[in-house]
Structure formats: structure tokens, C-alpha cells
Amino acid sequence: MSIIVDKNTRLVVQGITGQEGTFHTKKMIEYGTRVVAGVTPGKGGQKFDGIPVFNAVRDAVRDADANAAAIFVPPSFAADAIMEATEAGVSLVVCLTEGIPTLDMITVRQYMKEKKTLLIGPNTAGIISPGKCKIGVMAGYIHKEGRIGVISRSGTLTYEVVDQLTKRDIGQSTCIGIGGDPIVGLKYLDLLPMFENDKNTDAVVMIGEIGGSAEEDAAAYHRDHMKKPLVAFIAGVTAPPGRRMGHAGAIVSRGVGDAASKMRVLEEAGITVVKDPAGIGETLEAVLGK
Amino acid sequence: MKIHEYQAKQLFHEYGIPIPKGITIRSAAEVRQAVAGLGHIRLIVKAQIHAGGRGKAGGIRIADSAEEANKAAETLIGKRLVTEQTGSKGIPVNHVLIEEAIDVAKELYVGFAIDRVSACVNILVSTEGGMEIEKVAAETPEKIWMELIDPAIGLRPFQVNRIFYQTRLDHKLAREMGGIITNLYNLFMDKDCSLAEINPLIVAKDGRMVALDAKLNFDDNALYRHPELSDLRDDQQENPLEVEATRHHLNYIKLNGNVGCMVNGAGLAMATMDLIKHVGAEPANFLDVGGGATAAMVKEGLKIILSDESVKLVFINIFGGILRCDTLARGVVDAARELKINIPLVIRLEGTNVEEGRRILAASGLYFDVAESLKDAAEIISALIRP
Numbered sequence: 001m002s003i004i005v006d007k008n009t010r011l012v013v014q015g016i017t018g019q020e021g022t023f024h025t026k027k028m029i030e031y032g033t034r035v036v037a038g039v040t041p042g043k044g045g046q047k048f049d050g051i052p053v054f055n056a057v058r059d060a061v062r063d064a065d066a067n068a069a070a071i072f073v074p075p076s077f078a079a080d081a082i083m084e085a086t087e088a089g090v091s092l093v094v095c096l097t098e099g100i101p102t103l104d105m106i107t108v109r110q111y112m113k114e115k116k117t118l119l120i121g122p123n124t125a126g127i128i129s130p131g132k133c134k135i136g137v138m139a140g141y142i143h144k145e146g147r148i149g150v151i152s153r154s155g156t157l158t159y160e161v162v163d164q165l166t167k168r169d170i171g172q173s174t175c176i177g178i179g180g181d182p183i184v185g186l187k188y189l190d191l192l193p194m195f196e197n198d199k200n201t202d203a204v205v206m207i208g209e210i211g212g213s214a215e216e217d218a219a220a221y222h223r224d225h226m227k228k229p230l231v232a233f234i235a236g237v238t239a240p241p242g243r244r245m246g247h248a249g250a251i252v253s254r255g256v257g258d259a260a261s262k263m264r265v266l267e268e269a270g271i272t273v274v275k276d277p278a279g280i281g282e283t284l285e286a287v288l289g290k
Numbered sequence: 291m292k293i294h295e296y297q298a299k300q301l302f303h304e305y306g307i308p309i310p311k312g313i314t315i316r317s318a319a320e321v322r323q324a325v326a327g328l329g330h331i332r333l334i335v336k337a338q339i340h341a342g343g344r345g346k347a348g349g350i351r352i353a354d355s356a357e358e359a360n361k362a363a364e365t366l367i368g369k370r371l372v373t374e375q376t377g378s379k380g381i382p383v384n385h386v387l388i389e390e391a392i393d394v395a396k397e398l399y400v401g402f403a404i405d406r407v408s409a410c411v412n413i414l415v416s417t418e419g420g421m422e423i424e425k426v427a428a429e430t431p432e433k434i435w436m437e438l439i440d441p442a443i444g445l446r447p448f449q450v451n452r453i454f455y456q457t458r459l460d461h462k463l464a465r466e467m468g469g470i471i472t473n474l475y476n477l478f479m480d481k482d483c484s485l486a487e488i489n490p491l492i493v494a495k496d497g498r499m500v501a502l503d504a505k506l507n508f509d510d511n512a513l514y515r516h517p518e519l520s521d522l523r524d525d526q527q528e529n530p531l532e533v534e535a536t537r538h539h540l541n542y543i544k545l546n547g548n549v550g551c552m553v554n555g556a557g558l559a560m561a562t563m564d565l566i567k568h569v570g571a572e573p574a575n576f577l578d579v580g581g582g583a584t585a586a587m588v589k590e591g592l593k594i595i596l597s598d599e600s601v602k603l604v605f606i607n608i609f610g611g612i613l614r615c616d617t618l619a620r621g622v623v624d625a626a627r628e629l630k631i632n633i634p635l636v637i638r639l640e641g642t643n644v645e646e647g648r649r650i651l652a653a654s655g656l657y658f659d660v661a662e663s664l665k666d667a668a669e670i671i672s673a674l675i676r677p
Contacts, residue, residue: 075514099511100511101482102404102484103479105409137581137611139611139641153557154561155557155611156557159641160664163640163641207557209560213406213407236560236564237563237567238563238572239560276568276668277565
């Protein structure tokens with residue numbers, strides 16, 4: 001099993017005819033994702049590799065029965081694309097776009113507050129339930145079907161961790177990148193309960209990084225509500241304060257959000273914290289073996 | 291993006307936030323004219339740099355005469371100022387702000403920032419102005435008031451009132467302070483700020499309110515829609531290697547260690563720096579070549595790392611997804627040929643086209659320490675850095 005996406009996910013790709021959209025749509029189809037529609041305003045009625053293209057997400061929902069949206073549109077249009085998909089009634093929006101202005105994302109989040117649609121990202125590698133469905137830009141072949149949930153703020157670091165797991169023959173139920181921006185949709189705190197309730201997930205790996213307090217919130221949830229083991233890594237021990245480390249969200253703001261304090265809070269909540277980024281797979285294997 | 295205090299004050303002025311009378315000078319020759327123009331006896335002379343801790347480092351001086359102001363400005367302009375935030379080499383002082391000195395009756399703090407948890411802009415106001423707000427939050431949290439701002443309705447007058455009356459300032463100031471708060475909010479929203487601070491906002495002995503200091507940071511993601519802000523960028527305040535990296539669309543941050551690293555993806559780059567530390571060395575930089583890196587970008591990245599003289603070893607850690615390992619390998623081989631690298635180069639490749647990448651490295655005839663995994667790389671680095 002898995003969470004959020006599976007064989008029943010019917011995807012509409014916003015920006016399907018753009019360079020990124022085209023490339024990754026092909027990769028998603030190769031992986032087995034059911035891409036049922038694309039949206040590019042002005043190109044409605046055309047076909048993309050046999051997939052119908054619409055002018056608006058609402059048309060894709062009505063005519064192609066899409067229930068999830070992937071967004072590959074440039075940063076200046078991406079916030080609007082998220083709201084369009086939400087308004088059209090899909091149950092999931094995955095926004096891959098990097099570089100959306102923070103104030104735009106504030107508007108998006110407030111708009112989505114009263115809606116049922118889930119948002120993953122922006123600035124994420126996406127979500128994958130190995131063997132079932134991939135919405136995103138991650139390399140599919142490094143994943144393996146299995147029973148470990150993975151939640152991360154970072155793209156390539158997630159590949160690294162997944163690779164360590166797969167090479168130890170430990171498969172994954174679902175892997176989610178929550179995104180590296182200060183304002184994102186689903187966070188650890190929203191996803192941990194889903195993994196806790198998923199009877200086909202045995203344990204969760206959480207890959208955090210400096211900045212904000214999402215990891216601390218997750219720690220409190222795990223301590224109070226979770227029975228499944230959680231293994232965590234926090235990137236950014238060596239990050240200097242006040243500097244943006246690639247991800248817009250990865251700034252240690254004046255003593256808040258540094259790696260050491262995050263690790264301390266996680267350990268106090270009974271979570272296994274891995275210090276060595278090369279030892280995450282090994283540690284999880286040990287935890288599962290107990 | 292950061293800007294200077296004098297630039298932030300210019301924006302304050304445009305938005306109707308009162309600032310002290312002052313003049314910004316760019317060379318020692320302009321000092322006398324500026325001081326004469328201000329016509330005040332007591333003046334404040336402030337070095338303009340993109341770093342805090344100016345006061346303690348002697349970057350802010352009080353002058354009781356035009357002569358003293360001259361002297362102070364001349365000793366600051368064109369020099370490098372070292373503060374607790376700048377590193378030992380300091381930052382060049384290319385601008386000095388000379389302002390009227392104002393007698394202070396009360397110091398306040400007003401700041402707008404992004405609250406991640408509620409996904410809103412929030413305002414913080416404190417009666418403990420002039421101190422770092424983090425220190426106030428830790429020591430006297432009861433003296434800080436906060437309001438979250440719903441983006442659909444904006445900052446409401448009732449919120450401004452609520453904050454004002456909690457400060458217990460004389461109600462005669464309500465209108466003036468309310469105006470300052472509202473104007474700063476409008477500035478924050480109009481210009482896509484990530485931080486807007488007045489610390490301190492003062493009540494002068496003569497009763498007026500003035501922004502004595504000004505700090506504005508802008509959201510890098512939103513700069514594309516503010517071409518008017520690009521003139522405010524001061525590259526001289528940044529590390530020259532970082533400026534060079536930005537020109538090549540690389541994300542580089544100089545650090546103080548001796549193991550250079552080049553990685554794709556910000557999270558993996560941070561983890562790679564942590565791995566370097568974990569094996570007992572110190573990272574010399576953060577360098578994310580990004581998902582769409584070309585062979586040329588990889589080459590430029592390597593050049594930038596190697597131009598840092600403290601670098602004794604370079605670790606290239608690539609998990610190919612969008613960036614293919616063969617692209618990376620070609621860039622590395624090109625760079626190694628051109629730059630005649632004479633320090634160890636540890637390379638770890640994984641992911642898309644990894645076999646082809648490794649083949650290119652092996653066939654180049656150059657020597658690289660190729661690692662099979664992150665763990666393997668850690669062991670190689672650990673062995674190489676031992677004296």
C-alpha cells in the first residue's frame with residue numbers, strides 16, 4: 001500500500017507542453033503513472049503523445065476525470081496554477097516549480113485553508129509510491145516497492161537516502177518531498193499521521209534541514225501519537241547562520257532552526273537521530289531489526 | 291537581497307516614514323560639504339555595510355562638532371570594517387551616512403516578517419527598542435506584541451490600535467505610530483520584503499517619532515518583478531567568489547574550512563558538508579550546481595572552488611537525476627585538464643548514466659579518487675586529510 005498516490009491516481013499535467021513538463025511527463029508515463037490530461041492555455045484540443053491537452057484544469061477534470069495535478073509552469077504563474085487546480089476540485093496538487101515569491105505562496109495557502117485539496121511543494125521533487133505512481137522529477141529506478149515511508153525537504157538528498165535503503169533491499173511505501181521553500185503545503189506533521197495509519201508502512205525516515213520549526217513539530221507528534229519508529233537526519237550542521245543555503249527555507253534565523261537544537265528536540269522525543277549522512281540506511285536497518 | 295541602511299531609509303522616506311535628516315557620502319572629499327549642509331552641531335556618523343555589529347566595532351560614531359564628524363567619516367570611508375558578523379577580513383565601507391543626532395526619550399521596535407507556521411506576514415512590536423529582538427524575546431517576552439495579518443484583508447486598523455495601546459505609549463502618539471506601522475506594512479507588501487525592521491523607532495525628546503535605523507531584506511524569488519530594486523544591489527559587500535558564482539548560475543557560499551565540495555541539490559550539498567565535518571575536516575564552501583548543470587557550469591564551479599587558496603582537497607558528490615553523471619564527468623575532466631589540479635579530487639557519482647560517467651573519468655588518463663558510495667567517499671577523505 002501507500003499514501004496519497006497509487007494506481008487510482010489520474011494525473012493532469014499543467015504546463016505539459018513546456019520543456020520541463022514535456023520531459024517529465026514522458027518519464028512519469030514510462031514509470032507507469034496514469035497521465036490522463038495536460039493543460040496549456042491556448043493549446044486546448046491538441047494531443048501530447050496521445051494525451052488530450054485542455055485550456056483549463058476544470059476541463060481536464062470534467063472531460064478526463066483527472067483527480068491530481070502536477071505543476072510544471074514558471075514561477076511567476078505557478079501560484080495561480082495551484083489555485084486553478086484547487087478550484088477545479090482535484091484532490092492533490094504537486095507543485096514542482098522552484099522560485100515562487102513567498103507572498104504569492106501566502107495567498108495560496110490562505111486560499112487552500114478551507115479546501116480539501118492537498119498541496120505538496122512547491123520546490124519539491126514530488127511524490128512517489130514505488131511500483132504504482134510517480135508525480136515528480138525523481139529518478140524512478142532507484143526506488144523499490146516496500147514498507148518504509150520517506151519524508152524530506154530536499155530532492156537529491158532523498159535520492160541518496162532512498163538509494164541507501166534500496167541497496168539494503170529495504171523498499172519504500174511512499175516517498176514525499178515536502179519542498180525547500182519557507183511556505184509549503186503538506187509538512188511532516190500532516191504526513192506522519194498518514195504513515196502511522198497506513199497498515200503497509202512499518203517505519204518512517206524523516207530527512208530534515210535547518211530553518212523553521214517543522215521538524216520540532218513532528219517530534220512532538222511522534223512522542224505523543226506515533227507507535228511506528230521514526231529515523232531522522234537533519235542537514236545543515238555546518239551551515240553558517242543567516243545565509244540562505246540553496247533552499248529559500250534553509251536559513252538559520254538568528255539562533256532559531258539550527259541543526260543542533262533540532263537534533264536535541266528530536267532525540268528528547270525518542271526519535272533515532274542519525275548524524276552521519278552515509279549511515280541512514282544502516283541505522284534504519286538496525287532499527288527494523290530490533 | 292540585502293540593502294544598506296541609507297537605501298532603506300530612502301525607501302522609508304518614499305513611504306512617509308520619518309527618518310533623521312542626513313546625507314550619504316561616497317568619498318572623503320565629500321565629507322566637509324555634507325557636514326556643512328546638515329548644519330547641526332551633534333552628528334552621527336554611520337558606516338554602511340551589509341552586516342550587523344557596527345556599533346561595537348566602531349562603525350557608528352557620535353561627533354560633537356563638524357570637525358569631529360569630518361574626522362570620523364574620513365577614518366571610515368574607503369576602509370574595511372570588521373565586526374562580529376563579517377569575518378576577519380571585514381567588509382569595505384564605500385558609503386558613510388551622516389545624520390543629525392536626535393535626543394531620545396523612548397526606543398521601540400517595529401518589524402514585519404514571514405511567519406512560516408501560520409503562513410502569514412506578522413508584525414512584532416516591542417517597547418524594548420535598540421536591543422536585538424531575539425534577546426528581548428528570550429528575556430522579556432511580555433514586552434513583545436504580535437499580530438498575524440490575513441492576506442485577504444491586509445493589516446487592519448483594529449490590529450494597529452490593539453498593538454499601539456498594548457505599548458502604553460501616550461495616546462497622542464497613536465496616529466503617528468499607526469501611520470508608521472501602516473506605511474511600513476505597505477512597503478513590505480509592495481516590494482516583496484522578507485524582513486522590514488525599524489530598530490529603534492524612537493520618540494524624540496521634542497515629541498516626534500523617527501526611524502533611527504532601517505533594515506530591509508527582499509525575497510530573492512520576487513526580484514524579477516521589482517526591476518527598480520536592482521540598482522540597490524551592492525556586490526562589493528558580497529564575497530567576490532560568490533558574485534562570480536552567481537554570474538554562472540551557481541549557488542556558492544564561502545566557508546572557512548579546507549575541503550572544497552561540489553554537489554547537485556541544496557539538501558545533499560548541506561549533507562555533504564556535514565559528512566566532511568563528520569570525518570574530522572571542515573568544509574570550505576557550499577556549492578550547489580543545481581539540477582540543470584552543464585559541463586561548462588561544472589567547470590566554472592570547480593574553478594571557483596580552486597581559487598580559494600585554503601582548499602586542500604575537493605569532493606564532488608553527484609546524485610544524477612536531471613543532471614546526468616556523464617555530463618558531470620565531462621565537465622570535471624575538462625576542468626582538470628585546463629586547470630592542472632594538483633590537489634586530490636574525490637569523486638562520487640550515482641544515478642542517471644553513472645556507468646558512462648565513471649568510464650569517462652577512467653578513460654581520461656587523469657587521476658581521480660573515485661568513491662563507490664557516500665560511505666566509501668567518507669573513508670577516502672578521512673584518509674587523505676590525515677597528516
